[in-house]
Amino acid sequence: MGGTVIFSKLIFLGALEQGFIYALVALALFLSFSILNIADLSTDGCFTLGCAVSAIVTVGGHPVLGLFAAMLAGVCSGFVTAILQTKLGVESILAGIIVNTGLYTINMAVMGFVANVNVFGCDTVFTKAKDKLPMEYSKLIIIVSIVVIIGLFLAIFLKTKLGLSIRATGDNVHMVRASSINPAFTITVGLCVANALTALSGGILAQYQKSANIDVGTGMVTIGLASLIIGETLFSKRSIRTRIVGVILGSCLYRIVIALALRLNIPADFLKLISASIVAIAIIIPYMKNKTRFWINRRNSNKEIESIEDQEDM
Numbered sequence: 001m002g003g004t005v006i007f008s009k010l011i012f013l014g015a016l017e018q019g020f021i022y023a024l025v026a027l028a029l030f031l032s033f034s035i036l037n038i039a040d041l042s043t044d045g046c047f048t049l050g051c052a053v054s055a056i057v058t059v060g061g062h063p064v065l066g067l068f069a070a071m072l073a074g075v076c077s078g079f080v081t082a083i084l085q086t087k088l089g090v091e092s093i094l095a096g097i098i099v100n101t102g103l104y105t106i107n108m109a110v111m112g113f114v115a116n117v118n119v120f121g122c123d124t125v126f127t128k129a130k131d132k133l134p135m136e137y138s139k140l141i142i143i144v145s146i147v148v149i150i151g152l153f154l155a156i157f158l159k160t161k162l163g164l165s166i167r168a169t170g171d172n173v174h175m176v177r178a179s180s181i182n183p184a185f186t187i188t189v190g191l192c193v194a195n196a197l198t199a200l201s202g203g204i205l206a207q208y209q210k211s212a213n214i215d216v217g218t219g220m221v222t223i224g225l226a227s228l229i230i231g232e233t234l235f236s237k238r239s240i241r242t243r244i245v246g247v248i249l250g251s252c253l254y255r256i257v258i259a260l261a262l263r264l265n266i267p268a269d270f271l272k273l274i275s276a277s278i279v280a281i282a283i284i285i286p287y288m289k290n291k292t293r294f295w296i297n298r299r300n301s302n303k304e305i306e307s308i309e310d311q312e313d314m
Helices: 009-035 043-059 063-086 092-110 125-132 138-157 161-171 173-178 183-209 220-234 240-263 268-313
Strands: 116-118 211-213
Touching (some): 009 043, 009 161, 009 220, 009 240, 043 183, 043 220, 063 092, 063 183, 125 138, 161 173, 173 183
């Protein structure tokens, strides 16, 4: 069996398209988890919220507005999560769980208390641009364009005065407070931006697959973390811009691995296990690198000591 049969061009394009869509979730976690050092567990519900809002607005005939509406809904979700943390003293993990739980009912309400919303027969951002772009690559071009714009925005934003304050808050919140910077404000802005990116990802996916499902966001934290950790492992200790590129590439690589797993007839029920394994491996690799470097340095040091002792004996 040839390699083309196992992994065709069509499958590769589909994996890339989904990889770039989910890259926005990875970028959101990059901002909240890596930069702000906050474990935001509202990602699953926020992703579904963006998906639901985008689908409803698209059905109403406004697909472009649907993406902006999804981002605005994400900002609201991030704002509530931040208020719970900064004003009401709720731990970040618990705040994420509370918001994620509450979002289930809100998402159902947005969707009219039905589990699915179909966008078939409605114009989307993809159908509107289909005639102006190459048919085969039209979806990929649109998705990549959006992700590149968001990536550039994030890179520029994190170098502004506010962005540097957000980065400093993640490094040392006590130092930031001592420097007369309000950490509650920086955390709120950071979570609002992060959740806006998560909701935008859901909004794009709704128009990409022409449907919204109440369970579409399940496991999104795992997917985002897998992509983030892969990217951080490949491009660790680099500039912000390089790390952002690494996160996007990590998301694409993750989707390619998943596509290969599906192509090899691995049951869909095992995909969660595969995702967890990818996350674990990506976390273990940097640890093993450091451990290996430590043992090599220790062995070299022992050899130098033995050499010195031998010289002294002579």
